[in-house]
Amino acid sequence: MGGHEFGAAVRQLRESTAPAAVGLPVGRRRVRGLRREELGELAGMSADYVRRPEQGRSHPSAGVVNAIARALRIGRAEYERLCALAGYAAVAGQVPNEIGPGALGLLERFTDTPMFVSDAAMNLVAVNSAFLALGHWEPTGGPWEWNIAWRTFCDPCRAFRQSATEATVHEAVLVARLRSTLLRYPGDLSLAALVDEMRSRSRPFDTLWRTPRPVTAYESSAAFVQPEGDPVTLVGSLLAIPGDDLAALLLTATPGSADAARLAEIVGGTGGPAVIRVGQSGPG
Known part of the structure; x- marks a missing residue:
């Protein structure tokens, strides 16, 4: 999978994540979801470090993928998808079968x-x-x-x-x-x-x-x-x-x-x- 696909997936998840869902104040916002700076802070990295993989300009390490997944508090299925797009195998993954x-x-x-x-x-x-x-x-x-x-x-x-x-x-x-x-x-x-x-x-x-x-x-x-x-x-x-x-x-x-x-x-x-x-x- 290419870096652009991983970056697009991260951006979609970031923009669809409500600030309150990850413990951030809502306040007045001009953008949907989380800002790159907020995701970076939650994941322990700079906003530029988030921007580069989002734009397909760098390939994330497995540690970065895990940090982003934890910061966004995504479910197992989305975590597995991010790992696959980045070219990594998720650890101890079981095929999910819960119908949402x-x-x-x-x-x-x-x-x-x-x-x-x-x-x-x-x-x-x-x-x-x-x-x-x-x-x-x-x-x-x-x-x-x-x-x-x-x-x-x-x-x-x-x-x-x-x-x-x-x-x-x-x-x-x-x-x-x-x-x-x-x-x-x-x-x-x-x-x-x-x-x-x-x-x-x-x-x-x-x-x-x-x-x-x-x-x-x-x-x-x-x-x-x-x-x-x-x-x-x-x-x-x-x-x-x-x-x-x-x-x-x-x-x-x-x-x-x-x-x-x-x-x-x-x-x-x-x-x-x-x-x-x-x-x-x-x-x-």
Whole structure:
């Protein structure tokens, strides 16, 4: 990751941190959040020392990253992100799987759109009723039954079908995300075990792990086979949820298409809660 990405992340965190949240008086302010001088004072460094990495003019040491994280009192997920952007591995990191208000809000607002939220290890954390209405995700009782990568490479859902081209895109995204997650959370033993088991069980996964394909897009389409009626083809679009190190996947149909009409039929009769938390026995 480049220094400009780290600097942009620090500036965004600084400007979004309320002074009262870090023990500073509020008073009259002409800028959002904290001033560079205030962050420097809290972190034990000069304002210029904060300015240079923010502007991408110097590479921070691991100690500087830790000092900034402590000064801003950020959560574990944001700390892991800063470490990754600066090129360091966080110590004793575990994949976070707490679903925050941002992710909950997405699931609650898009009730007619099949959607799930997953952690960085690609375990499903929560889904909405529209996602369950597709009926393709069949729990198997295995240790990683709720893990997207595992189900894709080692235990495919029978009612989920992709063309070779779409599968290539989908698989490249899964491997890229897992590789990035393992770099950010080297202390998560369950995550390491998942990767090792997948490399042993799936030759395609092992090949991609050793020689990753470039990720060109974070969306792909698939056909969801229905017990009655024609399959419905949907496009899955992956959205990052900043701060919690979670991601949301929305499944949508082309507006005005037969698939859109079929999807409306499928999810139209769903009831129950807007958010369904699902089991996680894998890493995270």
